[in-house]
Amino acid sequence: MSVVSMRNIVTSFGEKVIHDGINLTIEAGEIYGILGESGAGKTLLIQEMIMLLQPTSGEIEVLGYNLNTITYQEAQDLRQKWGVLFQFGALYSSLNVAQNIAIAIREYTQTPPQTHPSNRNYQTQHGRTLPRCSLSLSRTA
DSSP states (O other): OEEEEEEEEEEEETTEEEEEEEEEEEETTOOOOOOOOTTSSHHHHHHHHTTSSOOSEEEEEETTEETTTOOHHHHHHHHTTOOOOOTTTTOOTTSOHHHHHHHHHHHHOSOOOEEOTTOOEEEOTTSOEEEOOOEEOOOOO
């Protein structure tokens, strides 16, 4: 059984074509590395595999689910079957710390996250100011 199957994947942003007809099949037990220069579309390809981005055209199947026709509930079920770790701390750069943590809380619990009122900034030894974040969760019956 194929774990990932990508057929004729095209990814473009306006006139800029990033992927032009990519075909890839990964079978169970295989390990792949995606190599390419900066801006070649490596991260975009992964984002398409994990449903963060939809390709311009083509078909992707992951663990037997066709991502072009997947339902919301099937997508939720599929997301619980994998783990994804991006480089540089495994955080989405477009989200703040609380929003990144809230993703997992929303995915795996029924409890809405709330930021703790004692949040404050933290000065690193290199002079960078980083947000300090804590979350409190309350269990509802």
